[in-house]
Amino acid sequence: MDWLREHAWETWLALSIGLGVLEMFSLDFVLLMLAAGAAVGMIAALLGLPLILQVLLAAGAAVLSLAVIRPTVVKRLHQGPELQLGHAKLIGQRAVVLEEITSTQAGLIKLDGEQWTARPYDESLAIAAGEAVEVLEIRGATAMVHPVPRLES
Incomplete structure (x- = not known):
């Protein structure tokens, strides 16, 4: 027990490194938060604080990081960009009318x-060639469009 008191900071460091290595296999961020708590325990040992205080500070830091930091990190990790494929990615995009579009005759857009x-x-509506339009819907191979108002400058 005396050896542990004399080498407390090394023990906390070894515990922190060991938990960090184990985190690489679990990828759940729980062991990483415990490793952060062990790092706080190491700092407390380096400052010469009593062992009971080192343990309390390490436990408090671990619990605090599990409660505050981990949920934010996990949420950001699982959030990622929304991937749109096929026709869904065309909705809301702007296009230019190549041939006049009327209610009775389909036209072409780029x-x-x-x-x-x-x-x-x-x-x-009838939309003349050269007008800017926004795609509101795709029905089969036909884009349903609406003219975009021009901004006067």
Whole structure:
């Protein structure tokens, strides 16, 4: 027991490193938070604090990091970007009308570098060539579009 008191900071360091290595196998961030608590215990030992205080500080830091830091880290890790594939990625994009679009006749638009057949989302509208439109929906191979108001400068 005397050896442990004399080499407390080395023991805390070994515990912290061991928990950090084990975390690499679990990838759950629990052991990493315990390793952070052991690091606080090592700092307390280096400052010459009594063993009971080292243990209390290490436990408090571990519990605090488990309660505060881990949920945020896990949430950010699992959040990631939303991946849109196929037609879903075209919704909301802007396009340029190549051929006039009316309620009775489909026209062409240039959308994402490709030509698409398009119809007006609001069937009472006619959209002239050269106008900017926004894709509101994809029905089959036809884009349902609505004109984008021009900003006057």
